[in-house]
Structures are given as structure tokens and as C-alpha cells.
Amino acid sequence: MQRIKKGDTVEVIAGNEVGFRGEVQEVVTAWKVNRYKQKVKRDYDSYRVVVSGVNMVKKHQRPVSQTRSQVGIIEFEAPIHISNVMLVCSACDEPSRIGFRIEESKKFRYCKRCGEAIV
Numbered sequence: 001m002q003r004i005k006k007g008d009t010v011e012v013i014a015g016n017e018v019g020f021r022g023e024v025q026e027v028v029t030a031w032k033v034n035r036y037k038q039k040v041k042r043d044y045d046s047y048r049v050v051v052s053g054v055n056m057v058k059k060h061q062r063p064v065s066q067t068r069s070q071v072g073i074i075e076f077e078a079p080i081h082i083s084n085v086m087l088v089c090s091a092c093d094e095p096s097r098i099g100f101r102i103e104e105s106k107k108f109r110y111c112k113r114c115g116e117a118i119v
Helices: none
Strands: 009-012 021-028 031-033 039-042 048-051 056-061 072-077 085-088 098-103 106-111
Touching: 009 048
Parallel strands: none
Antiparallel strands: 009 021, 009 085, 021 048, 031 039, 056 072, 098 106
């Protein structure tokens, strides 16, 4: 189970945009590969998240073929490292660390600040 999932509200705690909040659009997982370019295991140190409205970058893209829909200068959210964001608890509305509990054979996340379950 992941600490931060798609749809969670997070706050940036490091980098150029400290204090900005946004919703996680995507969690980009990373894999360790062997010399034959085969996936061996997950690389948890390289996980990244795409947060809406945070880390906006501009990319100059030229028309190459008929299939490319966006041409010119496009602006999009670039992924940032998962260690640079903290989950915002919906109960206490503060960025907090996440813990896991198992009750009645169900594993769920909870806020370490207030102890409430994170849905």
C-alpha cells in the first residue's frame, strides 16, 4: 500500500514552490532493471508524483507528423520527487506523516497528527 495515492491532496515541503497545495494526478513508479533491460524490482527511492498546478514547465514542441496534437509552446506539470510532498489530512487540514493500521484484516492509512483514518 502506498503512502500517497492518486486523488490525495498534498503540500509541497521542499523546492521552489514550498507551501503550494494540489491534488495528485499521477504517481510515477520506477523500476530497477538488469543489464538486459528487464524489470527486476520496484525502485521506491525514485517514485515521483504529478501535482496539479505545481512545477509547471514549458516545452517547445514542433510539428513532426499528423498525429501530434499539441504544437508550439506547451505548458504542463512535471513530476516531483515523492519525498518533497506531504499528505494533507482532511480532518486536521495540516500536512502530516502517514501510518498504517490493520483492523479486522483491513489495512488502512491514518494521520499521525490527529489519529484519524484517511479515506
